[in-house]
Amino acid sequence: MCPTVSRRxxxxxxxxxxxxxxxxxxxxxxxxxxxxxxNDGKTLYLGTAAVCIxxxxxxxxxxxxxxxxxxxxxxxxxxxRAVVIDxxxxxxxxxxxxxxxxxxxxxxxxxxxxxxxxxIPASHISLSATHTxxxxxxxxxxxxxxxxxxxxxxxxxxVELVTKAASEKVPTRVGWASVDDRQDTNCRVWIHxxxxxxxxPFGQKTVMAMMHPGHENPDYLGPCGPIEPxxxxxxxxxxxxxxxxxxxxxxxxxxxxxxxxxDYYGFFCNxxxxxxxxxxPNGPSVVMISQGTSGDSQWMDYGKPxxxxxxxxxxxxxxxxxxxxxxxxxxxxxxxLGATLEKATxxxxxxxxxxxxxxxxxxxxxxxxxPKSRPEVYAREAVILDKDPSREVPLQAMRIGDFGxxxxxxxxxxxxGLKLKMQSPFAVQMNMELTNGCEGYIPPPELHPFxxxxxxxxxxxxxxxxxEPQVVETELRILxxxxxxxxxxxxxxxSPYFAAVKKSAPRVYWRMHNIDGWTCPDDSPRxxxxxxxxxRYEPCVAYYLDGPDCSRVRGNQxxxxxxxxxxxxxxxxxxxxxxxxxxxxxxxxxxxxxxREMAGYFFSCGENRDKATTADHFGIGGTxxxxxxxxxxxxxxxxxxxxxxxxxxxxxxxxWVHVALVRKGDRIELYxxxxxxxxxxxxxxxxxxxxxxxxxxxxxxRFNFEGKISEAALYDRALSAEEISRHxxx
Numbered sequence: 001m002c003p004t005v006s007r008r009x010x011x012x013x014x015x016x017x018x019x020x021x022x023x024x025x026x027x028x029x030x031x032x033x034x035x036x037x038x039n040d041g042k043t044l045y046l047g048t049a050a051v052c053i054x055x056x057x058x059x060x061x062x063x064x065x066x067x068x069x070x071x072x073x074x075x076x077x078x079x080x081r082a083v084v085i086d087x088x089x090x091x092x093x094x095x096x097x098x099x100x101x102x103x104x105x106x107x108x109x110x111x112x113x114x115x116x117x118x119x120i121p122a123s124h125i126s127l128s129a130t131h132t133x134x135x136x137x138x139x140x141x142x143x144x145x146x147x148x149x150x151x152x153x154x155x156x157x158x159v160e161l162v163t164k165a166a167s168e169k170v171p172t173r174v175g176w177a178s179v180d181d182r183q184d185t186n187c188r189v190w191i192h193x194x195x196x197x198x199x200x201p202f203g204q205k206t207v208m209a210m211m212h213p214g215h216e217n218p219d220y221l222g223p224c225g226p227i228e229p230x231x232x233x234x235x236x237x238x239x240x241x242x243x244x245x246x247x248x249x250x251x252x253x254x255x256x257x258x259x260x261x262x263d264y265y266g267f268f269c270n271x272x273x274x275x276x277x278x279x280x281p282n283g284p285s286v287v288m289i290s291q292g293t294s295g296d297s298q299w300m301d302y303g304k305p306x307x308x309x310x311x312x313x314x315x316x317x318x319x320x321x322x323x324x325x326x327x328x329x330x331x332x333x334x335x336x337l338g339a340t341l342e343k344a345t346x347x348x349x350x351x352x353x354x355x356x357x358x359x360x361x362x363x364x365x366x367x368x369x370x371p372k373s374r375p376e377v378y379a380r381e382a383v384i385l386d387k388d389p390s391r392e393v394p395l396q397a398m399r400i401g402d403f404g405x406x407x408x409x410x411x412x413x414x415x416x417g418l419k420l421k422m423q424s425p426f427a428v429q430m431n432m433e434l435t436n437g438c439e440g441y442i443p444p445p446e447l448h449p450f451x452x453x454x455x456x457x458x459x460x461x462x463x464x465x466x467x468e469p470q471v472v473e474t475e476l477r478i479l480x481x482x483x484x485x486x487x488x489x490x491x492x493x494x495s496p497y498f499a500a501v502k503k504s505a506p507r508v509y510w511r512m513h514n515i516d517g518w519t520c521p522d523d524s525p526r527x528x529x530x531x532x533x534x535x536r537y538e539p540c541v542a543y544y545l546d547g548p549d550c551s552r553v554r555g556n557q558x559x560x561x562x563x564x565x566x567x568x569x570x571x572x573x574x575x576x577x578x579x580x581x582x583x584x585x586x587x588x589x590x591x592x593x594x595x596r597e598m599a600g601y602f603f604s605c606g607e608n609r610d611k612a613t614t615a616d617h618f619g620i621g622g623t624x625x626x627x628x629x630x631x632x633x634x635x636x637x638x639x640x641x642x643x644x645x646x647x648x649x650x651x652x653x654x655x656w657v658h659v660a661l662v663r664k665g666d667r668i669e670l671y672x673x674x675x676x677x678x679x680x681x682x683x684x685x686x687x688x689x690x691x692x693x694x695x696x697x698x699x700x701x702r703f704n705f706e707g708k709i710s711e712a713a714l715y716d717r718a719l720s721a722e723e724i725s726r727h728x729x730x
Contacts, residue, residue: 002460007714011129014090017404027126032421039542042088042334043334044085044087044172044333044335045087045170045171045172046085046086046169047166047167047168047170048081048084048165048168048245048283048285049082049161049164049283050078050283051081051157051161052078052282053097053157054077055153058071059072060073060136060138060147061147061148061150062100062135062259062484062501063101063135063141063708064135064136065133065142065143065144066142066143066260066371067142067144067370067371067372068145069259073260073660074549075134075259075329076260076261076267077266078098078099078260078261079098079134079283080097080098080157081093081269081287082162083098083236083286083287083584084120084162084166084363085236086614091120091122091166091167092124092396092398093114093125094128096130096247096288097130097358097505098129099132099135100132100133100135100139101129102437102438103438104409104437104438106138106155107127107436110155111114114163114576115153115157117163118162119162120162120166122341126407126436127435127436128291128435130261130291131433132265133256133263133672134263136260137150138154139438141170141458142459142460143372143376143377145370152677169259170350171238171239172238173331174206174235174332174400175329175332176401176428177232177233177325178230178325179231179252179321179325179330180641181228181229181230182229183317184250184252184317184389185297186223186298186301187226187297188253188297188298188300189209189222189223189224189452190209190222190382191208191209191223191566192210192220193221193500193590193591194566195217198452200451200456201375203452206451207452209451210407210452210564211452212298214305215300215306217676220302221590221654222297222590222708223298223302223303225413225414225415225543226415226544226546227251227297227449228292228417228418229253229298230417231248231250231318231321231497232250233248233249233320233325233341234246234330234400234403234430240275241287242277244285245285245286246272247278247290247430248268248272248287249289249292249430249432250286250291250292250294251291251292251297252297252299252429253297253298255314255657256613263311264312264315267316268289268318269564271315272289272326275319275320275323275324275326282534285646291434292417292430292431292432292433292600293413293416294412295410295412295413295433295441295442295454296443297414314701318726322655330672332401335402335403337399337400338399339396339398339399340478340482341476342394343393343394344357344474345392345393345668346390346391346393346439346464347390347463347465348457348462349457349463350457351382351385351457352390355382356386356491357383359382359386362376363380363633364378364417366380368377369473370647378458378682381459381462381700382457384459385457385462390549393437393439393467394436394437394439394490396435397434397482398666401428403427403428404424404593405432406427406431406432406475407432408429408434409436409438410433410438411441411460412433412442413441413442416511418515418560419515420472423476425485426479426483439462439463440458440507440520443623444516445468445469446537446543447542449568449579450542467689469499481678482627493511494556496626496730497550497553497554497556497711497727498511501584501711501713501727504715504719505524505715506713506715507581508574508693508713508714509523509712510522510713511523511561512562512709512710513544513561514543515544519534519536519537520536520570522534524713535570535572538568538569539566540570541568542563542564543563543565545561546558546561546562547560548656550656550730552729553710562586562708564712565704567697568691568696568697569695569697570694570709570712571692572694573691574691575716576607577605577690577716578719579661579686580665580716581665582717582725583693583712583713583715584661585604585660585695585709585712585713586658586709587659587706588657590653590707590708591649593620593622593623593624593630593632593653596623597618597625598619598620599619599703600697600703601619601695601704602659602695603618603619603715604618605692606691606692606699609725614637614638615632615662617638618634619633619698620633620634623689625641627665630640631651632646632650633646633647633672635670637682640684642682644678645679645683646678647670648670648678648679651672656710657673658672659671659672661671662718662724666682666684671720671721674725674729676721696709
């Protein structure tokens with residue numbers, strides 16, 4: 001932390017001595033003031049600047065495509081904007097640039113030059129790309145090279161931009177706010193049906209999830225993750241209340257424009273400056289929007305017909321929503337500032353011998369030219385990864401009063417942004433991706449098995465799966481240090497359904513609300529005779545998705561209530577389960593019952609994981625038995641159709657329903673939405689005292705469930721019809 005100095009002492013100091021630099025691990029630099037220190041007699045200052053970064057030479061290489069592409073004109077001007085914040089002890093510089101990405105070496109070099117000219121430590125400077133796909137190229141990625149002339153132009157302009165902002169100090173007040181905009185961002189990566197899996201650029205059938213599936217495409221079941229809907233804002237005004245600057249942040253990848261253009265980001269800045277009463281977002285007051293955690297996000301909702309809206313109207317709609325939060329901001333005359341930057345080394349997913357041989361052969365056939373196809377793109381990327389198997393990744397965080405910001409040089413998923421925001425020790429949290437570099441997509445580990453573009457090894461997605469949880473942990477640790485207080489725990493979702501189920505004392509209660517890790521917590525009541533039974537997820541399960549859309553189940557929660565099963569299961573061994581038991585859960589089936597023998601099994605209980613002949617199975621019938629049980633609840637022991645008990649009610653596709661299986665010795669009862677749907681007697685009793693249980697699939701992995709499950713409970717007794725009805729009613 002910086003020592004406290006008086007305003008007079010500070011004015012005598014050179015800006016080169018305005019912050020201390022330390023070293024922990026690879027690199028940690030930190031400065032700031034404790035939150036408890038008084039602001040008596042202190043003044044907060046702000047400097048702003050903006051510069052048009054239109055290319056000066058045409059044609060210019062542009063980013064945003066698999067293959068190299070060029071632009072020969074300006075459709076709409078592109079800008080770089082900056083604010084420099086100075087509280088008399090510490091200075092921070094935040095820069096947002098209308099580019100697709102900024103390479104890590106580029107950022108390091110520019111920040112070093114800025115530090116020499118202004119005295120602001122490089123660890124206190126953030127350089128962030130909006131991620132417009134219609135800007136000039138200053139770095140090479142996939143099948144495209146950098147435009148070196150343009151890169152030199154932008155580097156010089158950024159140095160002068162921050163130098164100008166640092167020299168123009170005016171007294172200011174600062175405030176922050178956040179507001180949700182769920183209408184304008186959606187998950188763009190959707191999960192395939194198991195019979196529609198796609199082929200990757202390496203010729204292998206691995207694509208279980210892919211971005212941009214098309215609207216209402218029946219080959220896709222649903223999104224692989226939640227959205228991060230928050231618009232976070234950091235605002236500055238003069239002492240007499242006039243707006244000076246706004247830094248906004250939203251998790252939406254891009255809208256789509258023609259080059260050269262800032263995409264919707266530029267129009268958002270125009271709309272906000274107009275609504276705030278500014279003459280322009282480009283000086284002397286500035287408005288800028290940084291990219292949030294949008295690696296799997298886009299504006300289109302692929303579960304509905306395509307919305308007819310143009311880019312400027314979209315930008316206006318987002319800005320109007322942002323203004324609802326902006327108008328609630330309370331301003332502070334002075335706040336503590338702080339910044340920390342830590343560099344961590346991560347391994348890349350380098351090719352094995354066979355893939356490297358394939359890549360080198362393809363590269364030899366290219367004879368030094370640029371790629372012209374996706375296989376050629378990924379062959380070149382494989383060779384590059386092999387030569388550069390690890391990366392030093394800069395992870396940064398800043399504190400401005402009770403506002404926290406993390407800066408990551410990766411394309412980060414919405415679920416990762418939620419992890420950071422829910423646990424942040426600050427009142428308002430901003431997550432800025434593609435900042436201080438570009439190290440590609442970092443999906444959470446559980447989403448890597450789904451494959452797809454965001455996981456194909458390349459500079460655009462090269463880091464190992466473990467990078468995501470390690471980045472989250474590092475950033476949260478830095479935030480805790482800056483805030484001088486611990487992170488928040490994940491909230492427990494209370495609801496009438498939760499209370500009703502717990503009152504019935506389930507043996508195992510897997511709510512499937514977890515957001516990370518391979519373990520599902522057991523929320524069953526504890527007593528002296530029974531311990532916890534956490535479940536273990538298998539690969540191909542996606543987390544933290546929308547659950548049953550009824551308040552009695554979700555309480556006040558909008559998302560995070562369900563897991564999507566796409567081949568994997570959730571399982572555990574249960575001690576001392578008797579002859580009578582009940583399995584109860586909410587399900588959302590995505591696989592049409594007319595397309596295979598069984599639409600899917602969502603519960604299995606019995607012998608060990610490799611045997612299914614004596615296990616109980618509960619699912620949705622398909623075309624077997626001449627369709628007698630098609631699209632109805634089904635119970636069977638193993639594959640013995642003599643034990644078949646079929647429901648009477650047809651289950652709706654892609655809708656949430658509540659189901660329960662009750663076994664009372666040899667009597668089977670099936671419940672649908674709180675009511676008895678069917679019953680029967682089976683000749684084979686359940687006698688396994690230590691069974692393996694699964695939700696999401698069968699014990700032998702045949703006809704596993706494809707859809708979402710929420711609030712799964714197992715009881716070591718037969719529930720009554722009244723209890724099941726009471727649970728459903730909440």
